[in-house]
Amino acid sequence: MSSQWMDKLVIPSQAKMVFLIMDGLGGLPMEGKPGTELETAITPHLDALARGGVCGLLDPIAPGITPGSGPAHFALFGYDPVDNNVGRGLLSAAGLDFPMTERDLFMRVNFATVDSEGRVTDRRAGRIDTETNERLCRKLAEGIRPASGTEVFFATEKEHRALIVLRGDNLREEIAETDPQKTGLPPLSPKALIPEAAGTANQLTDLLNQARTVLADEPKANMMLLRGYSRYHRFEPMSERFGLSPLAIASYPMYRGISRLLGMTVHAPTSTLEEEIAALETAWPDYDFFFVHVKPTDSRGEDGDFDAKVKAIETVDALIPRITALSPDVLVVTGDHSTPAALASHSWHPVPVVLSAKTCRPDRAERFGEGDCLFGGLGRMSMSSLMTVALAHAGRLTKFGA
Amino acid sequence: MSSQWMDKLVIPSQAKMVFLIMDGLGGLPMEGKPGTELETAITPHLDALARGGVCGLLDPIAPGITPGSGPAHFALFGYDPVDNNVGRGLLSAAGLDFPMTERDLFMRVNFATVDSEGRVTDRRAGRIDTETNERLCRKLAEGIRPASGTEVFFATEKEHRALIVLRGDNLREEIAETDPQKTGLPPLSPKALIPEAAGTANQLTDLLNQARTVLADEPKANMMLLRGYSRYHRFEPMSERFGLSPLAIASYPMYRGISRLLGMTVHAPTSTLEEEIAALETAWPDYDFFFVHVKPTDSRGEDGDFDAKVKAIETVDALIPRITALSPDVLVVTGDHSTPAALASHSWHPVPVVLSAKTCRPDRAERFGEGDCLFGGLGRMSMSSLMTVALAHAGRLTKFGA
Incomplete structure (x- = not known):
């Protein structure tokens, strides 16, 4: 049910991939501030990723659709969020x-x-x-x-x-x-x-x-x-679809649940982002796909607290060097949806994304922010295509057709 | 047949929406002029919408496809133009x-x-x-x-x-x-x-x-x-799909026909754009979706008359303040397709669009023109997604999934 024709292109690889997901990352300006939360945050490390990598904007479900975190995460991992829209009970x-x-x-x-x-x-x-x-x-x-x-x-x-x-x-x-x-x-x-x-x-x-x-x-x-x-609903696991050995580092039950449903190993809950990164470092040799989930960006957006969401983003930025020090072949930083503090709720606005890999074509994004992502080489893309692009940059997909 | 899964997300709202459709709006440069008709026209009010709103480029049917006005209008109203490609007789x-x-x-x-x-x-x-x-x-x-x-x-x-x-x-x-x-x-x-x-x-x-x-x-x-x-073909009316009470202000039979097929009330024919805007003002309390159709932009394009099409656009621009004075929650200005005077016919070029609402994320479009729309926050989008995005900005859609 979740399998797609592109899964047949998957080839073996040692390449390691990190998906760092800042829940509710996308934002809006608020109270006369000129930029969004991400544009307001001081994020030298994310900006460096944007300059060296490729940026874009993702539609989690479809243009204009505000997603719950469940379907948005299915999209992030390459599972069609409409076909796989299971009830919250599961x-x-x-x-x-x-x-x-x-x-x-x-x-x-x-x-x-x-x-x-x-x-x-x-x-x-x-x-x-x-x-x-x-x-x-x-x-x-x-x-x-x-x-x-x-x-x-x-x-x-x-x-x-x-x-x-x-x-x-x-x-x-x-x-x-x-x-x-x-x-x-x-x-x-x-x-x-x-x-x-x-x-x-x-x-x-x-x-x-x-x-x-x-x-x-x-x-x-x-x-x-x-x-x-x-x-009950069976999902074809990420190992079968993509040949990955995935680890989820996420503390909230729903994200742990989705990770389990997609066949990820789920790390024991952690209390802080710093502990999440430490878990990533420790587990680095044992897996080749790492989903690291950051909740406070969404929570502060839901609170309507622009400044606190800015701070939550800056906290993540400060830990980026510990991730890049692991030299992942592909590092993706994005959100599952937008949670603008101005709306204090999830929204339909597309989500900024940066993908860092050796094979990125230069684009015109100089900073990691929604405005710069308009000039990003990924363009505006369906979120469920992100995994395919990430697998490509990881050298994990072969040619389609002769 | 026209219903889609997103229709289930529609929630009640008092928000009012205007779709001002300049038929054949998209253009091309001609005779050494540097810009398109829209870029050449002096349009201070449309430019202000572009600065405060969100811009983009719409593909009426699919990239490279030149549409008739019929299917293009189905796409504008959120009806799949290929599934709903009925014969002209209807x-x-x-x-x-x-x-x-x-x-x-x-x-x-x-x-x-x-x-x-x-x-x-x-x-x-x-x-x-x-x-x-x-x-x-x-x-x-x-x-x-x-x-x-x-x-x-x-x-x-x-x-x-x-x-x-x-x-x-x-x-x-x-x-x-x-x-x-x-x-x-x-x-x-x-x-x-x-x-x-x-x-x-x-x-x-x-x-x-x-x-x-x-x-x-x-x-x-x-x-x-x-x-x-x-x-005979029944279309699920806009009232059922989107919970809207729509009024069409259009004088040409085909547009009146499409509006009727989609369940819009159709205003008595008017002779001038000024009369159309007057009709909009009079009917404002009684409906919550207004389709205002402007034909001369297409006719002058079909004539191959670049300057006359520029003038037709400027005539529309001058009337924009009367629309914004009504304070619509969402104002969309776009075309159904491109009719470049240089080709004197419909074309496949994507159509510039501006959407104005309180919930727009800033983009890099400074003027309403095809070139600036390349930097618009709507990106390049299928025309049939426009209605979903407009409904979102009107607060008329709830969240998808938990």
């Missing part, structure tokens, strides 16, 4: 390293508060702490009796978010989400969106009724809202 | 506001002159006037007897051009055009291009024989040539 399960089977239906839960008439009063149950979440998952696992032939599993994610897995035969993912999206309304029913999902919908209705009883005495988290339904 | 019928049914086969007629041996001597019947055309259509409607169970309708377009509609069961559009394309040859037969079209071909042959008899005493228009066969 990404959560992979992120928690849940042992999946093909009979599983994965769902995300938000614990919520409902009043005596069953109306949602807090869609996040007052953001209960993670320990409470763990206690609730144990309580549900003990209290709920699924239908015969079916198993149910609960796993804590963080705060009010958890994963539910229903394991049985003929389960379907075409089910309506139950979050009413605003308070004052009762949860929606997990309705079947196609006739074939009626049996699954019945099981989920029963499961929610049982959960209501089990959680009835909870002061805050007395209800569950379901979303992100996803059946 | 566009004519829509332009004339002909009451269509699903049993209809639409065709365009050119009245022509044939000599006593049946050879075409004038493919446009000396460009007979529109009144003569109307008289001929009445004469044909009275004189022709279609096969049992079939009806036939004639409607005047302009000069030598008319619409014929055959209404019946199992009619097919896979029929050869009958215009021999040069004089001295007899009209071609309306041959079936697939076996299933044999019945329709027989009916058309009979209809043409009857027309020859009815028109035998006409001095000029004594024959009909058929082309642009098209069955």
